[in-house]
Amino acid sequence: MTPSAESIVQRQFESYNAHDLDGFMETFAPEMWLLPEQAPLLAGKDEVRRYYREHRFNHAGLQAILLNRMIMGDTVIDHEQLIGLEIDHVIEAIAIYRIVDGLIQHVCFIRA
Numbered sequence: 001m002t003p004s005a006e007s008i009v010q011r012q013f014e015s016y017n018a019h020d021l022d023g024f025m026e027t028f029a030p031e032m033w034l035l036p037e038q039a040p041l042l043a044g045k046d047e048v049r050r051y052y053r054e055h056r057f058n059h060a061g062l063q064a065i066l067l068n069r070m071i072m073g074d075t076v077i078d079h080e081q082l083i084g085l086e087i088d089h090v091i092e093a094i095a096i097y098r099i100v101d102g103l104i105q106h107v108c109f110i111r112a
Helices: 006-019 021-025 045-055
Strands: 028-035 061-071 075-086 089-100 103-112
Touching: 006 021, 006 061, 006 075, 006 089, 006 103, 021 045, 028 045
Parallel strands: 028 103
Antiparallel strands: 061 075, 075 089, 089 103
């Protein structure tokens, strides 16, 4: 049985907060895209792994707080606050995940 879109995104979210890069990457499709809006910011798991290792999971205080989640079919939309990326600043963002064959295929972030 294929896991639900919500359970895949939840596992990704928990791995992010645990700074578990391997667990985090297991939720993504091999050729996933991380999209800022129209053009890919990162394409493929190797680029995503390198980016999160060097620019996210190297911040000891990094945590994401889930404010709201919406699910529609294979799409999950999270409203989050990110703590620990910038000193004395909380980042607010929307993350839109598209699940294909039980893995995250596309992610788009909209930052406030």
